[in-house]
Amino acid sequence: MREARDAMTKYGRKAHAITALVREAEVHRDVYVDPEIFELEMEHLFPNSWVYVGHASQLSKPGDFITANIGRQPVLASRHTDGSIHVFYNRCPHKGVKIASEPCGNTGKFFRCPYHAWSFKTDGSLLAIPLKKGYEGTGFGDTQANGGLSKVKNVVIYRDFIFARLNDNGVSFEDYFGESLSTIDNMADRSPEGKLAVMATPIRYMHTCNWKMLVENQTDTCHPMVAHESSAGTAVKVWKREQGDSTETPMAVQLYGPFMSPYEFYEQSGIRIWPNGHGHTGVANSIHSNYSDVTGYLDQMVAAYGETRAHEILGEVRHNTVYFPNIMVKGAVQILRNFIPIAVDKTLVESWVYRLVGAPDKLYERALMYNRFINAPTSIVGHDDMEMYERAQEGLKSNGNQWVNLRRLYESNEEQDVTAVINGTSERQMRNQFHAWAKFMTMDMDKHAEAAE
Amino acid sequence: MITEKTITDLIYREADLLDTMQWQAWLDLFHPEARYWMPLEWQQQDPVLQPSLMYEDLLLLKVRVERLTGERTFSQKPKSRCHHLLQAPQIVACDTAAGVFKARTSYIYTETRGDMLERYSGWASHDFVEVGDALKIKLKRVDLVNFDAPFGNIQLFM
């Protein structure tokens, strides 16, 4: 049946047709607007990738759980009585009812399905079924249901960040992320205790565009001074007019102002790319470099790490780090944005703030402020960006030109899957992402079946 | 003399100024130290160390108002419009001696742009202070009934 479906479709399991959508410095618009491509992303790209599930601080006690999606598939992570963390597909082995429907909670000693009361230990194993006798001699023992909640086998918790890969086979966590983990390290190291904590719910923002537009925008350094002139530019202008004799720039203006930095600033600050589609802006410095000091924080850091190391940690002010496929981390302001695909033209963005454990309140206050200024449905910067994504989603339906141009600072024979530091206005990180996109879309497609067609 | 009617009239006037897009006159209703707050939690107490959708002072409200009419404000091409449908405000406090004036108003808010129309339900809590013999808004707090849902753009003021 699947073969029949694939034969009738444009892209289904046709690796060559999919890779042809990504040229050296252009991508075909179908990657953003074709529902079939979106289905294939859910079936191949997300299960082949390491995807962020949540943070271990959300599971501090046994019985704590969180729910999430990997691509479109609902999953559930729990803290077991022995302290271990497990990730399951969030569906009852009986008839598929979601075991947990809230974003987070504590289930006590076991999960109990609300439909027919099958119950499961917090490691997912089957605990009890009412009227168990009814299954005797039915062959139940040989079914997948007998194993309890289906487990995601490939789970890695790195500095409390929980990542999972749904497919049993694929690239290992270490090979997949490599040196890019240095941004997560830097964010956690910014706590004098080396620990982060989720304290509250994320800001949620629904976008009517393809998820990849949001991911690409994270390293698009040629748009802020243009698209955000209306918000950041106005903030700077109003402050100049209203500041009077005030010598101290309000935190709000410190956060908005740098968005108006000129091209030269972004050029020199640089972009670093890594293999498998990861990369970050703000290598030499970034829009987060010049926030005012928070009293007492440096002393805490020096006491914890020593003078040299403390300055090294705080001197690393990377702007946006993209972890392919769908999160962005801002170490310097402790924010993670999760771009959750809902449909080809619909993306839910959840923006999380982490508290630096042991650091002054002021830093958490600033991170929360940044999050609502930039990442909320009520954010004027968000309004600027969303307008561009929506217009692109519409514009790409036209047939006049079916290619999206990513040629800025392209050099012929660019090497793929390398680490490099380049001019900060390059579109190379976007090219890097699309190379990874083609790779993770097709790596589990049966190339032989295709050749035989 | 501040009466309960002074409070309700002011709340109706605020909604009317927003609906007719008289932004400057709307800003003039606020005290210089005022805040506009949209919490992100049920019965939230802390606007600073808990996340909010908005927690803004007059400077930031001025930025928003100025942005709405900017030549390069592309998310306002076409422009948004809004409509407030208010229930009669409930007076929570009207105490001239103590200088405490508070009301809570249940309402439905509509924001439109182009062919889109979004509707929100919630409560506005107003705290006022007496300045001269008039009232100024010290705090406007907007609690949406579904504060935790993922919204699209909310570009005007609830």
Ligand code: FES
């Ligand atoms: S569906 Fe879960 S117990 Fe029946």
Ligand SMILES: [Fe+2]
């Ligand atoms: Fe932007």
